[in-house]
Amino acid sequence: MSLEGKTAIITGSNSGIGLGVAWELARAGADVVLNSFTDTEEDHALAEKIAKETGTKARYIKADMSKGAECRALIEQAGACDILVNNAGIQFVAGIDEFPVEKWDAIIAINLSSAFHTTAAALPMMRRAGWGRVVNIASAHGLTASPYKSAYVSAKHGIVGMTKVVALETAQEPITANAICPGYVLTPLVEAQIPDTMKEYDMSREDVIKKVMLERQPSKEFATVEQIGGTVVFLCSPSAEQITGTTISVDGGWTAL
Ligand code: NAD
Numbered sequence: 001m002s003l004e005g006k007t008a009i010i011t012g013s014n015s016g017i018g019l020g021v022a023w024e025l026a027r028a029g030a031d032v033v034l035n036s037f038t039d040t041e042e043d044h045a046l047a048e049k050i051a052k053e054t055g056t057k058a059r060y061i062k063a064d065m066s067k068g069a070e071c072r073a074l075i076e077q078a079g080a081c082d083i084l085v086n087n088a089g090i091q092f093v094a095g096i097d098e099f100p101v102e103k104w105d106a107i108i109a110i111n112l113s114s115a116f117h118t119t120a121a122a123l124p125m126m127r128r129a130g131w132g133r134v135v136n137i138a139s140a141h142g143l144t145a146s147p148y149k150s151a152y153v154s155a156k157h158g159i160v161g162m163t164k165v166v167a168l169e170t171a172q173e174p175i176t177a178n179a180i181c182p183g184y185v186l187t188p189l190v191e192a193q194i195p196d197t198m199k200e201y202d203m204s205r206e207d208v209i210k211k212v213m214l215e216r217q218p219s220k221e222f223a224t225v226e227q228i229g230g231t232v233v234f235l236c237s238p239s240a241e242q243i244t245g246t247t248i249s250v251d252g253g254w255t256a257l
Helices: 016-027 041-054 068-078 101-129 150-169 194-201 205-216 225-235
Strands: 007-010 031-036 058-062 083-086 132-137 175-182 247-250
Touching (some): 031 068, 101 132, 132 225, 150 175, 194 205
Parallel strands (some): 007 083, 083 132, 175 247
16 A cells, blocks of 8 residues: 555654654655654654655654644644654653652643644644544553543543544544554653652563563553554555544553453
């Protein structure tokens, strides 16, 4: 299947899942727009590498997904948006009574409100183009909860709800909106949680991975960024034309428990 001629914007894509999704979309022929809130040589080099290796046009555009105006400006600056992957996200772990207000606000802004702004800006472009795909990277935490992740779980449940609304608002158009719900994927976001969890449980790195992180993932294996990217490509394929308003879990059985 070729996504040649399509432009894909992936928010938060200079590392982890977003970067993996950008690679898979580019391998499928799409021109990709990478994004984060930084503007370094490395950021632009990532786009150049994708362009060189896949023969597609790849660009990097700086925009801070915690700011609504910058979310909308990202879409405008890209000039086209056939595929929108709302992926930018951060995490913070604390009991709700101790949860820092600024962390709550940042998580809701980056993990949830950014998708509202980018989708609002992208839908008119998709309608003009006569085709569009919105793919929100939610989480197993969009369907279930864990303690100490009040903001993250709220934002992820919220984005699953917003996905359904966008799907209903576009149901009679050639546009779909779906959410992918990964379980644990080994990325910098997960890596950053390991030292704190080691301290909290007084455990080795290996035990934290197997006994804490993958405790709820029956497969006992991390999902990969390539698998998440492949699922996005599937949602952009003709086979997925009638798949809209739903969640696809890539979680090794987590939500089957
Ligand atoms: P990551 O830390 O590797 O990537 C997060 C990306 O978001 C980075 O590119 C970062 O630069 C970007 N970002 C952060 N703040 C931003 C801002 N203000 N503006 C623009 N970009 C910003 O983490 P990841 O694991 O790849 O996470 C990507 C998404 O996948 C997140 O939404 C996360 O909640 C979700 N997710 C991850 C896992 C997992 O196990 N890794 C599981 C389920 C869901």
